[in-house]
Amino acid sequence: MNLFKQYASYAFGAFGHDAFYATLSTYFPIFVTSVLFTGHANSAQMIGAVSAMLVVIRLVEIAFDPMIGGVVDNTRTRWGKFKPWLLGGGLVSSITLMIIFTSIGGLADHNDMLYLIIFGIVFVILDIFYSFKDISLWSMLPALSVDSKTRTKFGTVARFGSTLGAQGVIIVVMPLVYFFSQKFSGTTGQTQTRAGWLGFAAVIAIVSFLGALTAAFGTKEQKNLIRENTEKTRLRDVFKAIGENDQLMWLALSYFLFAFGYVITNSLLLYYFRYVIGKPAAYSMVGVITAILGIISVVLFPFMVSLIKRRGVYVGGIALMVVGYLIFLLAGTNVTMVLVGVAFYFFPYPMIFLAALMTITDSVEYGQWKNGTRNESVTLAVRPLIDKLAGAFANGVVMLAALQSGMTGNAKPSDISASGLLQFKMFIFYIPIILIILAAIVYFGKIKLSEKRHAEIVEDLEKKLEAEKAAGQKIGD
Template identity: 70%
Template sequence: MIKQYVSYALGAFGHDAFYATLNTYFAIFVTSALFVGKGSAAEAGIVTSMVVIIRLIEIAFDPMIGGMVDNTNTKMGKFKPWLLAGAIVSSAGLILMFSSLFGLADSNSSMYFMLFGIVFVIMDIFYSFKDISFWSMLPALSVDTKVRNKFGTVGRFGSTLGSQGVIIVVTPLVIYFSQQFSGTHGSTQTRAGWLGFATVIGLVSLLGALATFFGTKETTSLIRENTERTRFRDVFKVIGENDQLMWLGFSYLLFALSYVVTNSLLIYYFRYVIGNAAAYSVIGIVTAILGILSVPLFPIIVSKITRKGVYIGGICMMLVGYILFNLAGSSAIMMYIADAIFFFPYPMIFLAALMTITDSVEYGQWKNGTRNESVTLSVRPLIDKLAGAFSTGIVVLAAVHAGMTGNAKPSDITAHGMFVFHSFIFYMPMILLIVAALIYQFKVTLSEKKHAEIVKELESKLETEKVEEEAEEKAESATED
């Protein structure tokens, strides 16, 4: 079992290193290395707009991708073929994205935009296959909640190291490859440097997927065998009829949106409120350390106070962080303390939500008579993408209406602008968090105890049906004889 835990953690490490590179550093590559000089802002704007639009459209296809994974039946299982194919194609796509696409970015921008759109669509689709198949393996690795908690914990631990590890290596790798391939000196960063960095991350993502491919094993049981092919027209029906999945999804969307908006606007706070943009880098160090400490505590804490206690208690702790944010003023030290309290419970709340979504597979099977692993687990990445897309618009809206754009200085921000900014970064997210906690408290009833009862009932029911079927088959054989 240890081998499986390690293999799954390595897969999560590569997966989130890829995610962080795509969602954080591609925009920096486009604006700092790919397009420079006259007209570069417009060209960079076209590329980033294409990325946002394509991702918003692609969100609607995630449940259907989950349906395709659920309908897969091979000797390797239902998840591993998509995990491997998704890793190979998405890694190749990432490398192409961090290039000039054979010089077209310089020689023919129109052709570059068209080819980039094709590359990004293919990359994003196969990334979604990899994302959904990787995380929807959780209910297939075990039906026991405690074992699932362990897989979820090691997965989140690996993903935390992967995403935070990219923050640490990105600059050294880009500078190193710039020196090796472009002959630069000092801290100069070139396209070749970024391409080398993307190649390393692509390989890490692929190797992580291979570790999970060869190192994990799907369990077989009567519960998992009780499946039917999911028709595409029934995909959204499967999700809609699972009331626990819907309520949890709504609560998690509000939670994720509040966190992402605040986290994205913190750099504006350091630049325009504190007046020290460089001090923001300490936030990355704080969250990296706390993430590594927080994730391993999840199994211990959840065994004492249950998932509901982790989810709601964690949100209460984040609200304390928000109160300290509001009291911080222009103190960077107070912001670090507030952010530490705000961030510490985040990975555990994520795991509590993930485990509840995972257990809703058996809940849906118990309630509706069919088992849909990947369709159910596709809800989590869909929500994260939705929160990310919404937050992008909210961040731009906040910056524009607060006057925090262009060459504006802290002294240029009016009292009204500061109130608007605080409303977006603190007040609105606090309200969303409170609503998220209330929904989970009063609408999400799928506890660990309830899930164990459902599993026991399903096993008993399916065992009885199997015995009855065998008896009927023997009776028919005797009649024929």
Template identity: 60%
Template sequence: MKKFVSYAVGAFGHDAFYNTLSIYFMMFVTSQLFTNKGDAAMVGIVTTLIVCIRIGEIMFDPIIGGVVDNTQTRFGKFKPWILLGSVIASIGLILIFSDYGGLATSNPMFYLVLFGITFLILDIFYSFSDIAFWSMLPALSIESKERTRFGTAGRFGSTLGAQGVIVIITPTIALFSKLFSGAKNGQQTQAGWLGYAIVVALLCAGGALLTVLNTNEQHNLIRANVKHTKFTEVFKVIGRNDQLLWIALSYFLFAFSYVVTNSLIMYYFRYRLGDVTAYTWVGVITCILGVISVALFPSLELAIHRKAIYIGGIGMMLIGYMLFVFAGANLPLVLTAVALLFFPYPLIFLATLMAITDSVEYGQLKSGSRNESVTLSVRPLIDKLAGAFSNGVVGIVAVVVGMTGNAKPSDISAAGVQRFNTFMFYVPMILLVLAAVIFFFKVKLNESEHEKVMRQLEARLQKDQQETTTSEVMTDELNAQSTIEGAPEHVQ
């Protein structure tokens, strides 16, 4: 139980960090850091920097996976990167949620240089931590049921972390705004946002420490079939795994649509409903539903299997989108739509995570060598790519629609509302349909197929081991005979 809980706590801090960076940082930039009418250019530059850095770094994620796979320490290959990456990324998070001592206004160009360097370092080390954390999953167990338990524990923690920040963000910012800036009536300040970022950073680094202290890799015949992957070969490892590629394409379309909508929900409450405090209810609802959803996954996987979970979940989300379109300013309908949108998300995430994890053995059977971190790096790569594109979309939408600074719902034109709805609802719905179609027709690696892969893999490895042993015995016998024949007659 300690190892499951520790893995869950690590995931809690991990996703609290991810949601804060992917969803709320742009809200901080547009609502606190650059709020004057002439600051639109600075918002645009920051947005461009984020998108370019994340996309550029994302291309190196498989190489980062290769570095993790090739790491050899007495603590294993995952733990050093989980801890080091989380600590450095957490320090970076605190820095970007500041104005660098007033440089954002007094010396904007110097601020942009420092921000770019900080964000690059933050993103690289978070990638190391993220890839090492989730790619440790197939190393914790090779049994599908045991993996499901670890995956469920991890997703349970990440759900609470990702949705927990929704619950705490508004009151936490208000609390620190009052403590640091003397703000009243729930008013938000830059110092309040900084205090919130410090809390998230501590959760991320602390959770990583618990995971490192209380989990261990398994050592067995299948995991012993590992060779060092050259950096020039990591993309070939991914490219040869056809099932991994189809899963990745489907999941990218799903993740991008979800993150864009999730990033714009806080804007919806602030600039459409005019009640940002009601946003806390989103966190409460999604936390409760997240716990229920994750708890249901093992039973649902046994009853209807992953493909039905994935496609059925997307169907439920589409219903939520349609309800959201007609909800307008009706808070109960909005919250109902949020519930329908979010409830399937942890289920779809887990179905994807377990499918990618099983593709480790699929790729091992096809290529003859095992690549855990390189294979599992695909899922974090997709999430960060979706987050990068969503940051760009959100920054552009906020400026174009006029949802910046202290704007009120009445300031948003009808055309602005229509543009906002297009990015928040209509485009994501199309992407979800495409994701479901690809997963249904192209992803063949289900639970029963993985069992077949495991049987074939074990048989092949046992045969190879026996042949190697026989060869070694024959070599030893020949060497012994040669020694005897070459010895003096009285010795023979």
């Protein structure tokens, strides 16, 4: 299959996938705190209940992600092991995304307990099928090539697509919400309604499923001696494969700290523009800036890796993000300075993500070399597991920050007290700064799986497997 077609298909799959993730992790909490329970007699309690459920469900469900990776690894069909889960997961998660952006037949207004029960069931289904799609999409990476340079190209174009998807949502979210609010609820101006948010969610759901279709039918798994050296993954081997891969475990810790801090700030930015600055419409500029910078960042990634290697990209990128946070702290309500802070804060993010993703991908061969078995989906399941874990905690932090700071419903900037603003800054700035600095320290001190070391491991594996194959043929003769 033509490589350009595969690159484009994989990129569009990542585009729809990250648009979905941004909607779920960043904008669903905003829908809950700003619109869903507006006018509800027990709005604070219901927001708190939904927040707690999101955290608990995701914490419980992520324990199953490595097992989902094992199921994908054990899948054998004429279409390969990834495509059936991409399509099935994409369809079900898209449908359930639209459901959670509703009051579930009015239950959110009239029957709190029944709403919470049905919401919990729907969200569990969403999370499970999203996990199958997420793990299938990203664990395709080591199956598309065992060569680090080719993987970097696939990873780069995928991150190009995912960056446009995630940052594109920032650009369209409020215009779409306003448009559908006016279309279906007859509102004017910048009034938000449930119907407006549902219309936005429906657009994202459709884009996400079309991305899954494109990735499924536009890519091809590579067949070679290293990939053929696989065995059926037993349940007891799933966590063993992860736990015995020390480089994967250290990367997991570092990336969790980084992702947790990043998602908190990213999720609270709309609150900053709405409740601190008082200009929610200006938030769309964040999407424009980050989309442009994201493209530049992704394009520069191969060059930066060749220049300073993955370690330099990861640690140096975090240093640049800290500069962005310092600008945030000095900006106050100055929109221009806030946007400058956004630029410094976001620009290195796609490169840091790619550095982490490439390290995880290379740890597939590292684990195979160290432990004698190859586990593609189980290993790559760690990255979405961490993203969901970080997202679960971040969702809880975001809703807590909104409640503690008084940034719920139709509150205005003038309604936010000095203490509320101070608490909000602690959540959006101070805690994330500490988290990402710790992430840099862990990566710098513990990750030894460099590009050079991975190439040596692949060469060693090929020689070993070719020798074993030759010895088997001699015995057969």
